[in-house]
Each structure stands twice: as C-alpha cells, then as structure tokens.
Amino acid sequence: MVTTKLSAEETGGALGITHFSAVLGERAPRHMHTLEDEIFIIEGGEVRLTVGDRTETVEGAGVLFLPRGVPHSYLVESETARFYVVTTPGGFEGFFSQAGYPTGLGKSAPVGESWSVDRTVEFAESLGLGIIWGD
Incomplete structure (x- = not known):
C-alpha cells in the first residue's frame, strides 16, 4: 500500500513524499534515477x-x-x-498513483492482476521516467 503524503503540485515541484506499508518480499529491482534523489525513512520493520x-x-x-x-x-x-520515500525534485510520487491500483472503499486490484517487478519496469518505461533498470 503506497499513499502520497505530499505531491510535487503541493510543494511547487520541490519534493514528493510517499508512505509505504509493505510486506515480506516487496522489493524494487536494481535501478537508477536520472532525475531525482531519494531519501528512505524507515519507521518500522526490516x-x-x-x-x-x-x-x-x-x-x-x-x-x-x-x-x-x-x-x-x-x-x-x-x-x-x-x-x-522522499523524492527531490518532486514528481516521481505520481508513478505510484498512476501505476498502482486504487484501494479503499471496497476497491482492489483487478481480478488476476497484481503488482510485479515486470509490471513496474514496463509501466515506468511507458511513462518515460528517468529510470535505468539493472546495473
């Protein structure tokens, strides 16, 4: 579950902040951002x-x-x-809301679909984000 806490629109483009409630095995494959820095602030778990x-x-x-x-x-x-996850400058936080599935009020992922590394890579590439996957 990823929740946008502050968007680029709300900060004049300065930064974006998202909150993750993650489960065992959730991961981001090795990648590199060309447009923004990230700060991870872990508040619980490993x-x-x-x-x-x-x-x-x-x-x-x-x-x-x-x-x-x-x-x-x-x-x-x-x-x-x-x-x-804080990104600066802002804007990358929009990836999660656009690539994810809305939740709450009985909403869930479409039947037969779930989040995956392959889906993450494909969606980021289709948006033209400044991400280079792999080494």
Missing part, C-alpha cells in the same frame, strides 16, 4: 537497501540517502515494514 556497492539493513528505524545516478534497490525482509 528493509535491506543496496546503494551502489554498499548494502545496509535497517531494522526498526533509520534513514538512508539514495542519490540520483547511483544504482539502488530495496527488499523488505520482515513480515511488514513501514517507510517514507
């Missing part, structure tokens, strides 16, 4: 983040900076995890 050649597991709470131009990935290693 998340393994790889930034360049460095891998760090954050348990409980912590903050990690993921600069543009540096390949990175994350993997949730606990049953659940909660974290914020």
Whole structure:
C-alpha cells in the first residue's frame, strides 16, 4: 500500500513524499534515477537497501540517502515494514498513483492482476521516467 503524503503540485515541484506499508518480499529491482534523489525513512520493520556497492539493513528505524545516478534497490525482509520515500525534485510520487491500483472503499486490484517487478519496469518505461533498470 503506497499513499502520497505530499505531491510535487503541493510543494511547487520541490519534493514528493510517499508512505509505504509493505510486506515480506516487496522489493524494487536494481535501478537508477536520472532525475531525482531519494531519501528512505524507515519507521518500522526490516528493509535491506543496496546503494551502489554498499548494502545496509535497517531494522526498526533509520534513514538512508539514495542519490540520483547511483544504482539502488530495496527488499523488505520482515513480515511488514513501514517507510517514507522522499523524492527531490518532486514528481516521481505520481508513478505510484498512476501505476498502482486504487484501494479503499471496497476497491482492489483487478481480478488476476497484481503488482510485479515486470509490471513496474514496463509501466515506468511507458511513462518515460528517468529510470535505468539493472546495473
């Protein structure tokens, strides 16, 4: 579950903030942003983040900076995890609302569809986002 807390529209383009309520195994494949920096603020759970050649597991709470131009990935290693992702400049937070499935009030993913790494890659490419997948 990803919730936009602040959008680029609300911050004059300065930043975007999203909140993740994630489950075991949720991940972002290795990729690199060319347009924005990211800050991960872990507030609960265990998340393994790889930034360049460095891998760090954050348990409980912590903050990690993921600069543009540096390949990175994350993997949730606990049953659940909660974290914020701040992107600067803003705009990337729109990826989640456009690529995801609306929830709440009885809404769920269309039958037979779910979030996947392949779907993430395909959708990001179709939007023309500044993301390079892999090394």
